[in-house]
Amino acid sequence: MFQNIYAILALGIFCQLSTSTLAVQNITISFFAADLNGCDDLSKCDAFVELLCVTSLSDGRDCGKTKYIQDDNYPVWPEEFTFSNTTGEVLRRWQIKVLDDDVAFNDVIATVVLPFEEFVKATETQRNHKIDLGGRGSLYVTRVNSS
Numbered sequence: 001m002f003q004n005i006y007a008i009l010a011l012g013i014f015c016q017l018s019t020s021t022l023a024v025q026n027i028t029i030s031f032f033a034a035d036l037n038g039c040d041d042l043s044k045c046d047a048f049v050e051l052l053c054v055t056s057l058s059d060g061r062d063c064g065k066t067k068y069i070q071d072d073n074y075p076v077w078p079e080e081f082t083f084s085n086t087t088g089e090v091l092r093r094w095q096i097k098v099l100d101d102d103v104a105f106n107d108v109i110a111t112v113v114l115p116f117e118e119f120v121k122a123t124e125t126q127r128n129h130k131i132d133l134g135g136r137g138s139l140y141v142t143r144v145n146s147s
């Protein structure tokens with residue numbers, strides 16, 4: 001019984017470390033957040049998400065942005081983003097920035113990094129992958145579909 005559990009854990013660790021080519025070639029994601037806080041003095045957050053893609057060819061290029069949702073600490077962004085791995089360019093990770101829209105300067109709520117492989121593994125069992133925003137709430141990355 002316990003040996004089986006350890007074997008499964010070891011397999012999981014091995015898979016995370018493995019850099020073998022993923023079977024997943026296309027993936028579509030969307031975002032929602034919970035418990036956002038600390039944005040505005042008199043109102044709730046006006047949050048939006050910016051995406052940078054780190055790939056085999058790029059250290060970080062813009063690859064997506066949501067519109068902001070006003071005065072909502074539990075925003076559900078409707079935008080969906082699709083990514084394709086090709087033989088020429090492989091997505092390694094997303095740098096995800098959650099910001100609060102403001103009149104003068106947009107404030108960064110949090111910046112997090114999500115490795116593509118980690119996301120694929122996590123969403124094999126659950127549709128949403130939760131990322132802690134360091135006291136500023138949680139970001140959920142939803143796996144809309146994949147092939």
Ligand SMILES: [Ca+2]
Pocket residue numbers: 039040043044045046070071
């Ligand atoms: Ca606000």
Ligand SMILES: [Ca+2]
Pocket residue numbers: 039040045046100101102103
């Ligand atoms: Ca604001």
